Amino acid sequence: MINVAILGFGTVGGGVAELLEANRDRVAQAAGDRVRVKHILVRRDLPGSRYAELMTRDVGTILNDPEVSVVCEAMGGLDPALPYVRSTLEHGKSVATSNKELIDAHGPELAAIARAHGLSLLFEGSVAGGIPILSTIRDACAHERFDSAVGILNGTCNYVLTRMEREGLSLEEALRQAQENGYAERNPDADVQGHDTARKLAILASLLSGTRVSSDQVPCEGIMGLEAADLRLARALRCSLKLLGVCRLAPTGLSLRTAPYLVPAASPLYGVSDVYNGVLLHGSTLGDLTLCGRGAGRFPTASAVVSDVVQCARNRGRTVECGLTGRDAKLADASAAEVRNLIRVAPSEASLAREVFAGAEEVALDGDPQDSAFVTRPMTERRCGEALAKLSTLRSRIRLLEAGA
Amino acid sequence: MINVAILGFGTVGGGVAELLEANRDRVAQAAGDRVRVKHILVRRDLPGSRYAELMTRDVGTILNDPEVSVVCEAMGGLDPALPYVRSTLEHGKSVATSNKELIDAHGPELAAIARAHGLSLLFEGSVAGGIPILSTIRDACAHERFDSAVGILNGTCNYVLTRMEREGLSLEEALRQAQENGYAERNPDADVQGHDTARKLAILASLLSGTRVSSDQVPCEGIMGLEAADLRLARALRCSLKLLGVCRLAPTGLSLRTAPYLVPAASPLYGVSDVYNGVLLHGSTLGDLTLCGRGAGRFPTASAVVSDVVQCARNRGRTVECGLTGRDAKLADASAAEVRNLIRVAPSEASLAREVFAGAEEVALDGDPQDSAFVTRPMTERRCGEALAKLSTLRSRIRLLEAGA
Numbered sequence: 158m159i160n161v162a163i164l165g166f167g168t169v170g171g172g173v174a175e176l177l178e179a180n181r182d183r184v185a186q187a188a189g190d191r192v193r194v195k196h197i198l199v200r201r202d203l204p205g206s207r208y209a210e211l212m213t214r215d216v217g218t219i220l221n222d223p224e225v226s227v228v229c230e231a232m233g234g235l236d237p238a239l240p241y242v243r244s245t246l247e248h249g250k251s252v253a254t255s256n257k258e259l260i261d262a263h264g265p266e267l268a269a270i271a272r273a274h275g276l277s278l279l280f281e282g283s284v285a286g287g288i289p290i291l292s293t294i295r296d297a298c299a300h301e302r303f304d305s306a307v308g309i310l311n312g313t314c315n316y317v318l319t320r321m322e323r324e325g326l327s328l329e330e331a332l333r334q335a336q337e338n339g340y341a342e343r344n345p346d347a348d349v350q351g352h353d354t355a356r357k358l359a360i361l362a363s364l365l366s367g368t369r370v371s372s373d374q375v376p377c378e379g380i381m382g383l384e385a386a387d388l389r390l391a392r393a394l395r396c397s398l399k400l401l402g403v404c405r406l407a408p409t410g411l412s413l414r415t416a417p418y419l420v421p422a423a424s425p426l427y428g429v430s431d432v433y434n435g436v437l438l439h440g441s442t443l444g445d446l447t448l449c450g451r452g453a454g455r456f457p458t459a460s461a462v463v464s465d466v467v468q469c470a471r472n473r474g475r476t477v478e479c480g481l482t483g484r485d486a487k488l489a490d491a492s493a494a495e496v497r498n499l500i501r502v503a504p505s506e507a508s509l510a511r512e513v514f515a516g517a518e519e520v521a522l523d524g525d526p527q528d529s530a531f532v533t534r535p536m537t538e539r540r541c542g543e544a545l546a547k548l549s550t551l552r553s554r555i556r557l558l559e560a561g562a
Numbered sequence: 563m564i565n566v567a568i569l570g571f572g573t574v575g576g577g578v579a580e581l582l583e584a585n586r587d588r589v590a591q592a593a594g595d596r597v598r599v600k601h602i603l604v605r606r607d608l609p610g611s612r613y614a615e616l617m618t619r620d621v622g623t624i625l626n627d628p629e630v631s632v633v634c635e636a637m638g639g640l641d642p643a644l645p646y647v648r649s650t651l652e653h654g655k656s657v658a659t660s661n662k663e664l665i666d667a668h669g670p671e672l673a674a675i676a677r678a679h680g681l682s683l684l685f686e687g688s689v690a691g692g693i694p695i696l697s698t699i700r701d702a703c704a705h706e707r708f709d710s711a712v713g714i715l716n717g718t719c720n721y722v723l724t725r726m727e728r729e730g731l732s733l734e735e736a737l738r739q740a741q742e743n744g745y746a747e748r749n750p751d752a753d754v755q756g757h758d759t760a761r762k763l764a765i766l767a768s769l770l771s772g773t774r775v776s777s778d779q780v781p782c783e784g785i786m787g788l789e790a791a792d793l794r795l796a797r798a799l800r801c802s803l804k805l806l807g808v809c810r811l812a813p814t815g816l817s818l819r820t821a822p823y824l825v826p827a828a829s830p831l832y833g834v835s836d837v838y839n840g841v842l843l844h845g846s847t848l849g850d851l852t853l854c855g856r857g858a859g860r861f862p863t864a865s866a867v868v869s870d871v872v873q874c875a876r877n878r879g880r881t882v883e884c885g886l887t888g889r890d891a892k893l894a895d896a897s898a899a900e901v902r903n904l905i906r907v908a909p910s911e912a913s914l915a916r917e918v919f920a921g922a923e924e925v926a927l928d929g930d931p932q933d934s935a936f937v938t939r940p941m942t943e944r945r946c947g948e949a950l951a952k953l954s955t956l957r958s959r960i961r962l963l964e965a966g967a
Contacts, residue, residue, distance in 0.1 A: 176847055180705055187704030287848040289702035296701060297686075297694035299592030300585055300868050425854055428833050433850075442581055442865040443692040445838075446855040449830055456847040463705050 159188060159470045162196040162219040162250075163229045164241055166212070169255050169282070170197065170231035172459030174208055177466075184463065188470035195225055198232075198241075216241055220248045227469045229462050230254035239263055246270045246278065253465030255282025255458050260481075261356040261372050264363065268481040277477040279465035284357040285310055285434040287457025288450040289464065294364050294438070295480050301440040303365050305405045307558065310357040312432035312453040313341045313348040314380050314400040318417075319430045322388045322398065328380065340432055351379035351400060355415040358402030361436070365404060366411050368486040375402075376491055378416040387417075387553050390499060390530050393520055395422045399429070401558065410489035418558040419499055425449075426558075492539040497557040501530045503550035513544040528552060564593060564875045567601040567624040567655075568634045569646055571617070574660050574687070575602065575636035577864030579613055582871075589868065593875035600630055603637075603646075621646055625653045632874045634867050635659035644668055651675045651683065658870030660687025660863050665886075666761040666777045669768070673886040682882040684870035689762040690715055690839040692862025693855040694869065699769050699843070700885050706845040708770050710810045712963065715762040717837035717858040718746045718753040719785050719805040723822075724835045727793045727803065733785065745837055756784035756805060760820040763807030766841070770809060771816050773891035780807075781896050783821040792822075792958050795904060795935050798925055800827050804834070806963065815894035823963040824904055830854075831963075897944040902962040906935045908955035918949040933957060 161177070163170045174194050177184060185191045196219045199212045206212070216237075219225055228245045230252055232238045238259050242252050246267065254260070259267075260280045271278040281291050285308065294303065309315050313335055320331035332349065335341035347353045355375040362370040380400050391398040396419035405412040420427050425447040429435035434452025439445055451457035468477050500517065502510050507529035511517065517531035533541065545551055566582070568575045579599050582589060590596045601624045604617045611617070621642075624630055633650045635657055637643045643664050647657050651672065659665070664672075665685045676683040686696050690713065699708065714720050718740055725736035737754065740746035752758045760780040767775040785805050796803040801824040810817040825832050830852035834840035839857025844850055856862035873882050905922065907915045912934035916922065922936035938946065950956055 176705075180707060180847065183707055184705045287845075288851065289698055292702040293694055293698070297697040297869060298865070300581075300589045300872050301865060302585060302588050422833075425833070428827075428830070440692075440865070442585065442861040444856045444862060446693065446853070448851070448853055450851040451849045457849065460703070460706060460845070460847045464702060467705050 159190050159192040159226060160195040160224045161192055161227045161229060161466060162198065162225045163194060163231060164198045164216070164238070165230070165232035166197050166199050166203070167231065168455045169458050169462065170229070172455040173229050173231060173462050176456060176459045176463050184467065187467045190470060192466060192470060196222065220244055225250055226473065227251045227253060227466050229466065230256055230259070231462065232256070234258060235262060242267055243270060246274060246276055249274060249276065251277040251469040252279070253462050253469060254280050255462050256280070257283040257353070257356045257360065261359050264360070264481045265369050265483045268479050269483065272476050275474065275476055277469050277472065278479055279468055279477060280360070280479070281465050282458045282461035284360050285436055286312070286450070286452040286454065287460045288434055288436065288448045288452065289461070290361070290436050290448055291364060292464065293448065295478070298440065298443065301443055303438050303440045305439040306361045306365055306436060307426065308358065308361065308402045308436040309399050309426055309429050309434050310354045310402050310452065311348050311400055312434060313345060314354070315430065315434070316340045316432045317349070317380065318388070318398055318400065321383070321385060322392070325385055327385055328383055349379050349381055351377045351415045354400055354402045358404055358413060358415055361402070362404040362411060362413055364480040366406055366486060367480070367482055368484045369482060370411065370413070370486045374486065374488060375413045375415050380417055383417060383553065386501065386528055387555060390501065390520060390522070391419055393522065394419060394499070394532070396420055397427050398555065399426060407489060410487040412489045412491065412494055414491070416556055418556050420558050424558060492537065494538050495535045496538060496541065497535050497559070498533045498541055499530060499553070499555040499557065500533060501528050501552040502548055503552070504529045506548055506550045510548060513547045532557070564595050564597040564631060565600040565629045566597055566632045566634060566871060567603065567630045568599060568636060569603045569621070569643070570635070570637035571602050571604050571608070572636065573860045574863050574867065575634070577860040578634050578636060578867050581861065581864045581868050589872065592872045595875060597871060597875060601627065621649070625649055630655055631878065632656045632658060632871050634871065635661055635664070636867065637661070639663060640667060647672055648675065651679060651681055654679060654681065656682040656874040657684070658867050658874060659685050660867050661685070662688040662758070662761045662765065666764050669765070669886045670774050670888045673884050674888065677881050680879065680881055682874050682877065683884055684873055684882060685765070685884070686870050687863045687866035689765050690841055691717070691855070691857040691859065692865045693839055693841065693853045693857065694866070695766070695841050695853055696769060697869070698853065700883070703845065703848065706848055708843050708845045710844040711766045711770055711841060712831065713763065713766065713807045713841040714804050714831055714834050714839050715759045715807050715857065716753050716805060717839060718750060719759070720835065720839070721745045721837045722754070723785065723793070723803055723805065726788070726790060727797070730790055732790055733788055754784045754786050756782045756820045759805055759807045763809055763818060763820055766807070767809040767816060767818055769885040771811055771891060772885065772887055773889045774887060775816065775818070775891045779891065779893060780818045780820050785822055788822060788958065791906065791933055792960060795906065795925060795927070796824055798927065799824060799904070799937070801825055802832050803960070804831060812894060815892040817894045817896065817899055819896070821961055823961050825963050829963060897942065899943050900940045901943060901946070902940050902964070903938045903946055904935060904958070904960045904962065905938060906933050906957040907953055908957070909934045911953055911955045915953060918952045937962070
């Protein structure tokens with residue numbers, strides 16, 4: 158019998174409890190032993206709950222129970238998740254968590270504690286929800302050298318952009334719809350400003366590079382400021398518009414960026430819509446490998462946590478290497494990266510834009526005389542920034558995702 | 563040190579040798595120990611090869627070398643692959659193979675031998691080349707109940723259909739182009755008749771159902787007989803045309819089919835083109851999960867074999883459960899399955915077709931008066947077959963892939 162404790166009983170924590178019960182036989186088969194939830198840490202009593210008997214408000218009950226071998230952290234945030242996870246590992250219990258903030262900020266430190274105790278720290282649910290992207294990198298393709306990862310990592314933004322594209326909504330309207338349908342938080346800042354994507358990208362980049370990457374190293378733009386006109390331009394260019402996390406490993410170092418991108422129709426990420434997430438990996442021998450699925454939600458995320466519980470159970474007595482290290486990342490000069498850009502300005506500045514972006518191609522816009530739009534030649538981020546500074550009516554600048562990346 | 567032997571030195575065998583060398587450090591890190599190729603079984607001497615020193619024509623050298631712990635079978639076919647793999651397991655060595663014919667016909671028997679000896683029999687490369695689909699089902703999502711798998715599993719057919727669609731080629735022209743580009747064998751029968759897809763589907767279905775499914779249980783149609791007109795019809799319906807392997811688990815039993823399907827634009831498989839493969843799984847808690855990548859070729863397949871070698875190395879002394887069992891599969895009545903169909907007949911039979919497929923919707927074909935085409939209502943395979951028997955000018959019948967499958 159594998160005894161599990163769950164810290165937190167919100168969407169994910171409750172989902173883990175339900176899933177362990179609903180898929181009991183399948184989980185037992187996968188884990189090689191029956192798995193049961195012995196304790197659930199809650200902040201306040203929930204007397205009506207069918208799990209009421211398992212609930213405790215004292216984390217010590219869990220830490221000091223020698224029968225508990227795996228703890229699922231589903232509280233989110235750093236306080237008290239960080240001290241609780243640290244104590245859990247120090248008390249000899251493995252941890253499965255979907256907490257991207259925790260892993261982004263403290264993953265390497267916690268992984269070192271886990272290793273020192275012969276335990277595992279796993280966090281499949283922290284990136285792309287139910288998509289087994291971390292175990293693909295860590296286990297299934299452990300022998301592969303991946304040199305890039307490009308991901309649609311935030312379901313809220315993808316839902317908003319899909320509504321804007323399909324229904325011509327403004328960003329504000331689409332966001333309101335997302336909130337009404339439960340796809341966006343009441344305060345969606347971390348999603349729409351790109352911070353959530355940057356955190357997930359930092360975790361992916363850490364695993365790909367074998368170095369310590371944190372989200373504050375990721376140049377980050379969100380989707381605020383995008384307008385219905387940008388979606389129309391994307392369509393005119395046979396592209397979709399996606400908030401991406403992009404990571405590339407090159408001899409010069411690691412390139413990172415979170416920003417809206419135009420994704421061409423030939424890309425496997427082109428059609429990843431609504432709340433779905435998708436990650437496109439490129440490996441030296443595999444070539445392109447794409448995984449798409451539900452990136453958020455109660456059961457997809459809980460499923461990822463349960464998959465970590467299964468890995469812990471299968472590997473009792475040894476560490477499942479999670480891939481986080483304390484080695485410093487070698488970052489490439491972000492301003493030297495080359496990129497093509499979609500530039501949208503007022504028609505009054507069309508001739509100036511033509512001048513500062515020499516060689517740019519104008520995008521024909523049927524019956525939309527309020528904008529002039531151009532696609533630039535490949536240019537460095539630095540030169541693009543300098544050129545943009547000369548324009549006073551810039552309405553948008555969106556990067557193009559190049560093929561084969 | 564993990565000592566590996568390779569049986570066969572063709573495309574895949576040579577690729578495995580090269581990859582183990584080129585990714586040496588990464589493989590060692592993944593496997594937890596250095597991996598070296600100690601022997602390569604060849605049918606004839608290759609004195610110029612850089613691996614000449616490792617080559618042997620005597621399988622006994624490999625079987626009787628106690629240092630060899632993993633054998634990669636890359637000969638293909640059943641003779642002598644079957645007796646060699648059996649002997650390898652009986653001599654206490656784990657096996658990694660990409661041989662779908664072997665696994666389809668004898669997988670459960672070989673898996674039982676492996677289990678009895680505490681060894682592993684792994685075959686990631688047998689389905690969808692470099693895409694880690696089997697380990698996703700077996701490991702990453704071991705706790706998940708998958709109730710369907712739909713796959714584009716044959717790169718040759720997908721390449722042919724993509725050329726027909728994009729360039730308006732006939733099947734014969736597209737197939738010739740595939741052969742010229744090395745994407746089709748000189749004798750492409752197993753590919754274009756669907757047998758290759760049926761074998762891979764049988765392996766997927768075995769893992770999903772936990773029962774013994776073999777390809778002769780899969781109703782199988784290939785792509786021969788498809789015409790440029792069918793691709794034009796697909797486009798008119800906003801669908802792509804793909805050779806699919808479809809497996810569904812229901813309380814009534816397992817439904818299996820290999821056939822060309824119309825794939826709607828909303829499906830994650832819609833845009834999987836050229837030699838790429840894609841598999842769409844549906845899980846009870848994960849929902850849709852799609853994996854796409856290179857389904858064939860030297861390095862993608864070799865990469866899958868190496869991933870199995872790494873799993874064997876990580877789990878020395880114990881069996882990595884491959885998921886094949888000897889339990890009989892419970893098959894659903896294939897003739898009772900409901901499906902919508904695209905029917906193409908000569909215009910002279912349009913009114914008869916309208917009659918036998920009551921309620922079918924006509925597909926408008928611009929300037930193509932040689933055909934009349936209809937999309938039927940959902941109907942059982944049996945009723946559709948009865949209706950088709952009444953037509954004398956049937957030109958094609960293509961199933962529609964329903965959403966959410």
